[in-house]
Every structure is written in C-alpha cells, then in structure tokens.
Amino acid sequence: MSSPAEFYKSLPPITKAYGTICVVATAAFHLGLYRLEQIALIHKLVFSDFQVWRLLTNFIFLGNFSVNFGIRLLMIARYGVQLEKGPFERRTADFLWMMILGALSLLALSAIPTLWSPFLGVSLVFMLLYVWSREFPNAQVNIYGLVALKAFYLPWAMLALDVIFGSSLVPDLLGIIAGHIYYFLTVLHPLAGGRNILATPTWVYPYVLFSMF
Numbered sequence: 237m238s239s240p241a242e243f244y245k246s247l248p249p250i251t252k253a254y255g256t257i258c259v260v261a262t263a264a265f266h267l268g269l270y271r272l273e274q275i276a277l278i279h280k281l282v283f284s285d286f287q288v289w290r291l292l293t294n295f296i297f298l299g300n301f302s303v304n305f306g307i308r309l310l311m312i313a314r315y316g317v318q319l320e321k322g323p324f325e326r327r328t329a330d331f332l333w334m335m336i337l338g339a340l341s342l343l344a345l346s347a348i349p350t351l352w353s354p355f356l357g358v359s360l361v362f363m364l365l366y367v368w369s370r371e372f373p374n375a376q377v378n379i380y381g382l383v384a385l386k387a388f389y390l391p392w393a394m395l396a397l398d399v400i401f402g403s404s405l406v407p408d409l410l411g412i413i414a415g416h417i418y419y420f421l422t423v424l425h426p427l428a429g430g431r432n433i434l435a436t437p438t439w440v441y442p443y444v445l446f447s448m449f
Contacts, residue, residue: 362411
C-alpha cells in the first residue's frame with residue numbers, strides 16, 4: 237500500500253495542481269489570510285474596478301473544510317485522475333484545455349442572473365464528473381454503500397443527493413451543462429461528421445510543459 241506522499245507524487249500534473257491549489261486556498265482562508273469577498277466572482281467589481289483576478293480565484297474555493305469539501309476533493313482525486321490517466325493519457329494539454337473551456341463556459345453561464353454563483357469551483361469539479369460519466373458510461377458506481385448504478389447516471393444522482401441534503405442545485409447543474417457543452421462539441425459532434433472547433437490551441441502546450449516540473 238502506497239504512502240500518502242507516494243500517492244500524491246503519482247497524481248497526474250493538472251489534477252494534482254488543481255487539487256493542491258484548492259486545499260491551499262481553503263487552508264489560507266481558515267488561517268485568516270484573506271476574506272472570501274476578495275476572491276468571489278462579483279461581476280460589478282470585475283468590470284468597474286478591473287479586479288480581473290476574480291475570474292480565476294472563484295474556481296479555487298470549494299467551501300470550508302467539511303464533509304462536502306472532502307467529497308469534492310475526492311471527486312477531483314478519483315474522476316479527474318481517471319480522466320487524465322485514461323482518455324487523456326499523453327494528452328495533458330487537451331485535459332488542461334478541457335478545464336479552461338469548462339471554466340469559460342461556467343463564467344458565461346454565471347452571467348445569467350438566475351445562475352450566478354460567487355464561487356464556481358464546485359461546478360468545475362462537477363463538470364469533471366460529468367465528462368468522466370460520459371467517458372465511462374457503463375462503469376458500476378456505488379454511492380455511499382447504499383445504491384449501485386451505472387456511471388452515466390452518477391451526475392444526476394449526486395445532484396439529487398445534494399438537493400436532498402439542502403444544497404443548491406445551481407452549482408451542480410452548471411457543471412453538468414458545461415460538461416455537456418464540452419462533450420458535445422469535442423466528441424459527439426465530430427463523431428457525427430462535424431468539425432471539432434474546440435481543438436487545443438498551440439499556446440496551451442508551454443503551460444503543460446511548465447506543470448511537469
């Protein structure tokens with residue numbers, strides 16, 4: 237059985253980087269190093285005060301240290317890793333581009349007042365879950381040891397559970413929508429004979445090389 241250090245070292249670069257940033261950001265918040273309103277997605281401050289960092293920082297907060305935070309982190313460690321080591325193996329730039337497209341889709345969706353959320357990290361994690369469910373639709377998944385179902389239905393089951401336990405459905409729904417937009421335009425549409433208009437641009441590759449070190 238590998239040690240925690242060995243497990244962490246074995247993680248693929250993009251998933252490792254994102255998960256680490258989320259943990260560090262949450263720890264820094266609990267240490268009082270910043271306030272949530274300083275990193276939240278507030279459109280007025282982005283455009284009127286040019287606080288453009290909010291377009292990025294809103295993705296790194298998954299909530300306070302809690303059971304829900306642990307679940308989101310485990311989703312990154314499981315579904316993100318399986319994607320990056322599976323369908324995206326040796327395609328690290330494509331995986332990073334998928335996350336960038338997901339973030340851009342979520343920012344666009346959050347501009348709709350009824351879909352706005354100050355933090356889109358949970359939605360980005362849910363997008364990873366949705367893409368994973370489409371790549372491994374027939375995998376058997378056990379939810380909390382209570383219900384077994386095919387992976388294809390997992391995003392909807394997780395959304396239902398969040399609603400049952402009192403969470404808003406908006407973050408999860410945004411992730412599903414963003415994931416479907418990506419999967420349709422990059423997989424389903426090309427399979428039907430269409431052109432992939434979201435191919436990974438060349439400027440992404442240098443960032444991937446940097447993340448390897």
